[in-house]
Amino acid sequence: MTFYQLYKKLKPYVRPYRWIIGITLFFTALGSFVGQVNAFIMKYTVDGISDYITHQETVRNGFLLLLFVGTAFIGKELIHVFIQIGQKFYGEKLRIFISKDLAQTIINKILTYNVSFFTSDDNQSGKLQTRIDKGVDSLTRLVQNFFIDILPLFATALVALLMMFYSNWIIGVIGLCVIPIYFYASTKQAQRLKGSRQYIKKFREEKSHGIITILESILVIKSFVREDIEEEKQLQLQNNLTFAQISIRKIRTLFEASKDIIEQLGLTLIILITTYFIINGQMTIGAIMFNIMLFNNVAAPIRQFHRIYGEMHDALIYSESYFEILEADSQKEQSGSYIPEKLKGKFEIKNVSFTYPNGTEALKNINITIEPQEITALVGLSGAGKTTIVNLLDRFYEPSSGQILLDGVPLQDYDTHFLRENIGLVLQKNHIFNGSIEENIRYGNPTAPFEEVIDAAKKAHIHEQIMEMPDKYNTKALNLSGGQQQRIAIARLFLKNPPIIFLDEPTASLDAIATEQIKNSIDAIKQNRTVIIISHSISQIIDSDTIYSMNKGRIAECGSHEEIYQMGGTYSQIFDSMVRSLNIEKISQTIKK
Ligand SMILES: Nc1ncnc2c1ncn2[C@@H]1O[C@H](COP(=O)(O)OP(=O)(O)OP(=O)(O)O)[C@@H](O)[C@H]1O
Numbered sequence: 001m002t003f004y005q006l007y008k009k010l011k012p013y014v015r016p017y018r019w020i021i022g023i024t025l026f027f028t029a030l031g032s033f034v035g036q037v038n039a040f041i042m043k044y045t046v047d048g049i050s051d052y053i054t055h056q057e058t059v060r061n062g063f064l065l066l067l068f069v070g071t072a073f074i075g076k077e078l079i080h081v082f083i084q085i086g087q088k089f090y091g092e093k094l095r096i097f098i099s100k101d102l103a104q105t106i107i108n109k110i111l112t113y114n115v116s117f118f119t120s121d122d123n124q125s126g127k128l129q130t131r132i133d134k135g136v137d138s139l140t141r142l143v144q145n146f147f148i149d150i151l152p153l154f155a156t157a158l159v160a161l162l163m164m165f166y167s168n169w170i171i172g173v174i175g176l177c178v179i180p181i182y183f184y185a186s187t188k189q190a191q192r193l194k195g196s197r198q199y200i201k202k203f204r205e206e207k208s209h210g211i212i213t214i215l216e217s218i219l220v221i222k223s224f225v226r227e228d229i230e231e232e233k234q235l236q237l238q239n240n241l242t243f244a245q246i247s248i249r250k251i252r253t254l255f256e257a258s259k260d261i262i263e264q265l266g267l268t269l270i271i272l273i274t275t276y277f278i279i280n281g282q283m284t285i286g287a288i289m290f291n292i293m294l295f296n297n298v299a300a301p302i303r304q305f306h307r308i309y310g311e312m313h314d315a316l317i318y319s320e321s322y323f324e325i326l327e328a329d330s331q332k333e334q335s336g337s338y339i340p341e342k343l344k345g346k347f348e349i350k351n352v353s354f355t356y357p358n359g360t361e362a363l364k365n366i367n368i369t370i371e372p373q374e375i376t377a378l379v380g381l382s383g384a385g386k387t388t389i390v391n392l393l394d395r396f397y398e399p400s401s402g403q404i405l406l407d408g409v410p411l412q413d414y415d416t417h418f419l420r421e422n423i424g425l426v427l428q429k430n431h432i433f434n435g436s437i438e439e440n441i442r443y444g445n446p447t448a449p450f451e452e453v454i455d456a457a458k459k460a461h462i463h464e465q466i467m468e469m470p471d472k473y474n475t476k477a478l479n480l481s482g483g484q485q486q487r488i489a490i491a492r493l494f495l496k497n498p499p500i501i502f503l504d505e506p507t508a509s510l511d512a513i514a515t516e517q518i519k520n521s522i523d524a525i526k527q528n529r530t531v532i533i534i535s536h537s538i539s540q541i542i543d544s545d546t547i548y549s550m551n552k553g554r555i556a557e558c559g560s561h562e563e564i565y566q567m568g569g570t571y572s573q574i575f576d577s578m579v580r581s582l583n584i585e586k587i588s589q590t591i592k593k
Contacts (some may be wrong), residue, residue: 001320003312009323013098013105014143022095024147027086032155035081036163037076039293045069047286091148099140102322106132109326113397116357117331127205128325129212134201135322142315143534150308153301160297168283170273171291175298178266182259182302189255190309196248201317203241210234263299270295334398336413343422344407345372345500345530347393352402354388362388364553365402370546374405375531377541379574380550386534389500393532394423409552424498428505432485438473440488452495459524460491461517483514490521501525503533507540538578545570 014021048065053370086353092498110117110128117123165172214221221230274291277283300309347370354363362385370376378386391397392404395416403509404411411419433440441453453473457463462484469475477488490506503522507515519539535541542561549556549564549571556570564571 001316001323003316006316006319009319010139010143013101015093016101017094017097020090020097021147024087024090024094025151027083027090028147028152031083031152032159033082034076035156035297036159036294037072038118038289039160039163039297041069041072041076041283042293043286043290044072045286046289047284050285067332067495087148087152088152092113094147095140095144098143099136102136102139103132106136106322106326110554112333113331114333115391117328120357124209125222127209130205130208131274131318131321131325134318135325136310138315138318139322142312142319145311148299154302157298159299161409164291164298165296167287167291168273168277169293171270172274174266174269175295178262178299179302181185181262182299182305185255185259185262186302186305186309189312190252190257192251193248194313196244196251197317199244200241200248201321203237203244207234207237207241210237241369263303267292267295333375333395333416334412335416336410337415338409338413339415339418340407340409343499346370346405346407347530348405348408349389349392350403350405352392352399352404354385354392354397355400356388356397362553363392365398366555367551368548368555368558370530370532372530373528374545375526375533375543377544377547378534378550379536379541379571380556381574383552384550386550386551387504389536390425390504390532393502394425395419420520422498422500422546424493424496424501425501426489426493426501426506427541428508429482429486432477432480432488435476436471436474436476437469437477437480437488440477441491441495444492448495453491456491457488459494460487460521461514462491463489483511487514487518487521490525492517494521494525498529500530501532501541501582503531503535505535507534507535507537536578538575538582549574 034544045065048069052062052065053136118128161172161175165177171346210233214234221227274283274288278285278287331534347368349366349370352363352366355361366385366389368376368389371542378389380386388397392399393411395411395414398412406414406419422545426529433443437457438453441456442448444456445452450473454463457466458475465484466472466475477485486506493501506522507518515537520532522540533540533544541547545560546558547561547564548558549569553571558565558568565575566572
């Protein structure tokens with residue numbers, strides 16, 4: 001991306017705050033003139049003192065000179081402070097507003113993206129977060145710097161340069177000559193730094209992903225006593241980052257030294273030529289201070305040019321990623337417009353194959369019919385593709401080939417929000433949000449009255465336990481046990497009350513009593529709904545109307561429990577293994593006693 005492209009992309013974010021920019025520009029213009037006042041005062045002072053000495057003026061005149069100079073300095077400083085406050089305040093205000101808009105826009109945007117966007121390797125949570133944070137941060141810093149740093153510095157430099165020309169054209173030309181040399185050195189420096197900066201960006205993303213991974217897997221790390229492996233991984237990342245940072249520092253030091261030399265050469269020339277004109281009588285002695293100070297004003301922004309250029313390049317690198325995320329329109333979830341009055345809930349999966357974006361072929365030519373208001377179970381060994389089917393039915397992914405119909409209408413024709421409003425999903429491990437139990441259940445229907453929240457909790461067999469907690473429904477949900485969290489998620493589903501329900505191993509993380517209670521709740525919620533249940537537990541699937549047994553992405557058999565068992569294929573193998581693992585013989589002997 002070029003700076004011009006960046007400018008065009010940023011324009012819509014800056015436009016609403018034109019009035020703030022107007023005020024900032026006013027302060028900038030004022031500041032650029034006030035910035036030269038010191039040079040004039042110093043010239044006047046030196047000339048005044050020189051006159052005073054040459055003409056042996058009275059002490060009174062000397063005091064008057066000092067009074068004037070002192071008042072002028074203090075007055076100028078007061079005005080300068082006022083201008084700076086104005087510039088900083090409005091610059092900050094602009095930054096805060098733009099930061100808010102940039103941060104909110106990207107959140108709004110990514111919420112519209114496909115699930116595949118979030119599961120891709122490039123967008124692992126830490127990486128995505130760094131990219132967004134850094135993008136927003138560097139873009140807002142760029143806007144802020146432009147108005148309270150870059151623009152005032154350059155405006156002051158321009159006015160100083162004009163005054164140098166006004167003072168003497170040769171002095172002006174020297175001031176002017178330094179600019180392109182400096183500019184060339186700064187550009188070269190920035191080009192050399194570009195590669196290292198990109199590495200730093202990559203290493204930073206990897207580091208924050210690494211930290212998130214540690215936080216998420218702390219129990220596994222500790223239980224396997226693998227702290228040293230994790231330390232080693234982090235050290236490697238840290239070393240890479242450190243080397244890149246040192247390489248940047250090296251380049252900076254070298255270039256800064258060469259730029260100092262250029263500046264000193266310019267200054268020496270100014271002093272020599274001004275001295276020549278003073279000796280010649282073409283300038284007064286005060287001109288030496290005047291020219292040095294003006295030259296300083298010209299050199300100041302150029303001295304900072306590499307920093308500004310660097311920050312702008314940082315902004316370019318990070319904003320490139322920011323805008324890549326923002327403009328990933330191909331990732332936008334597609335939605336049809338079809339909204340039926342009522343859903344019956346008949347799914348027909350016809351010759352569907354599906355390959356995940358990373359190339360895993362999860363489903364191969366699948367044909368399944370899910371009858372409305374019936375219970376359909378999906379059974380199969382791990383990795384057979386059961387969850388993938390649910391992912392497709394919820395439109396988290398689109399089939400690679402084949403077609404899915406709901407009540408005879410292609411799934412892609414449905415309004416996606418409508419579709420998902422009508423589907424309830426309970427997973428093996430359900431997400432619990434940071435918030436109270438009530439807020440977590442209410443997620444199923446944010447406008448439901450509190451009585452309905454309680455009713456849902458009762459149906460999910462969690463109400464009594466909640467009432468025993470000190471803060472009852474205000475208890476933090478993240479502190480609950482896995483089984484309790486699962487029941488909160490089921491309560492959320494009761495509150496949502498959708499006609500279609502997908503249960504993906506809903507009791508896998510529960511104890512036996514909780515499993516029985518949840519099974520009862522699930523049996524209750526199954527009434528008059530289309531249900532797909534995935535489970536490795538016999539009790540959950542045995543009384544389903546239809547069972548599909550899957551093997552390596554294909555349907556192996558289908559039918560009722562009795563029918564499919566008789567086929568003697570995958571299902572009977574899984575079923576027999578389950579029975580053996582339960583040790584039925586021992587169990588029945590125990591029960592007989
Ligand atoms: N987000 C993903 N990206 C890439 N591959 C995936 C993804 N999710 C699942 N897979 C792969 O797709 C295949 C089917 O996975 P799926 O989760 O559908 O199996 P499953 O039958 O539900 O297994 P389990 O009983 O263990 O939950 C597996 O090989 C899995 O590794």
